[in-house]
Amino acid sequence: xxxxxxxxxxxxxxxxxxxxxxxxxxxxxxxxxxxxxxxxxxxxxxxxxxxxxxxxxxxxxxxxxxxxxxxxxxxxxxxxxxxxxxxxxxxxxxxxxxxxxxxxxxxxxxxxxxxxxxxxxxxxxxxxxxxxxxxxxxxxxxxxxxxxxxxxxxxxxxxxxxxxxxxxxxxxxxxxxxxxxxxxxxxxxxxxxxxxxxxxxxxxxxxxxxxxxxxxxxxxxxxxxxxxxxxxxxxxxx
Numbered sequence: 001x002x003x004x005x006x007x008x009x010x011x012x013x014x015x016x017x018x019x020x021x022x023x024x025x026x027x028x029x030x031x032x033x034x035x036x037x038x039x040x041x042x043x044x045x046x047x048x049x050x051x052x053x054x055x056x057x058x059x060x061x062x063x064x065x066x067x068x069x070x071x072x073x074x075x076x077x078x079x080x081x082x083x084x085x086x087x088x089x090x091x092x093x094x095x096x097x098x099x100x101x102x103x104x105x106x107x108x109x110x111x112x113x114x115x116x117x118x119x120x121x122x123x124x125x126x127x128x129x130x131x132x133x134x135x136x137x138x139x140x141x142x143x144x145x146x147x148x149x150x151x152x153x154x155x156x157x158x159x160x161x162x163x164x165x166x167x168x169x170x171x172x173x174x175x176x177x178x179x180x181x182x183x184x185x186x187x188x189x190x191x192x193x194x195x196x197x198x199x200x201x202x203x204x205x206x207x208x209x210x211x212x213x214x215x216x217x218x219x220x221x222x223x224x225x226x227x228x229x230x231x232x233x234x235x236x237x238x
Contacts (some may be wrong), residue, residue: 002201002236005039005068006032006229007189007213012042012050025055026062028225035229039066041211043092046076053080060084068211070131073117082124089121090151090187090211092131104132104153107141118146129187134175140182149185149208152176157200158191165196169203180206187211194219198235210236 011028015021029040040063042051060067067086071077072094081089091114093105107114107130114130121128129149130142133156142150152172160168176186189211192200201207212232220228 002207003038003066003209004036004229004232004236005041005066005209005211006037006216007041007043007070007211008032008217009043009050009213010217012052012055016048016050025051026058029059029063031225032229033063033065035226036233037065037229039068039087039209039211041068041070041090041213043070044077044080045071045094046074056080056084060086068129070211078117078120081121081126085124085126088127088129088149090129090131091117104138105130105142107132107138107145111141111145114142114147115145122146122148129185134171136175136178139175139179139184143179143182143184147184149187150179151187151189151211153190154188154200155191158193158196161196161199165199169200172200172204176205176207185209191215194231194235197232198238201236202238207236 008025008028011023012025015023032040042056044051044053044056068088068090069081069086070090070092073091118128127148129151130147131151131153132138132142133153139150152175157168157172179186185208186206187209192210192212193215216228216232
């Protein structure tokens with residue numbers, strides 16, 4: 001069954017816009033779990049513009065579901081992840097100043113670097129997912145590097161969904177089938193929403209996890225967090 005991991009970065013963004021601790025990231029994470037989320041995702045960036053190091057350290061002891069920490073694997077990230085030991089580390093190729101993740105790794109070009117990082121994380125007992133596009137050669141390289149899972153970057157699917165959803169999902173179906181044959185688990189994320197998630201989940205084989213933040217938090221402003229999570233779970237569990 002596909003798991004829903006809620007990315008709570010936007011909760012922290014709202015808090016940081018005003019200062020203080022409202023909304024409370026910890027309370028939000030606890031409520032996400034209470035309302036049915038099977039995981040919590042964070043992406044602690046170097047400038048701490050949303051999730052901070054202290055948030056990560058505070059979240060780990062109170063979470064009862066899977067904790068997923070995204071980030072570029074520099075020394076700062078590796079130190080944090082190896083001290084916290086989340087269930088999963090998702091490696092993204094973002095530069096420190098990047099607004100949001102907008103492309104997957106070139107696993108062929110970065111093979112040596114990623115192999116070293118993956119080895120270190122797996123030695124700590126942490127499951128490793130590498131953020132990738134749908135290129136099959138790249139997915140093969142991710143498997144050879146030693147990743148446990150890939151996370152498919154789904155913005156191209158989301159952009160194409162409204163005009164031709166069959167064409168939009170086609171490369172993801174091929175990527176999922178191929179990754180599964182290579183023994184990789186399959187996650188997905190970026191711009192998945194109530195509009196496009198149900199179709200994606202219905203069609204995608206072997207989908208282990210979706211990580212959703214921006215759209216889910218936006219929907220929660222109108223629907224409430226409990227109702228929103230319920231609707232997202234309905235999309236992936238039909």
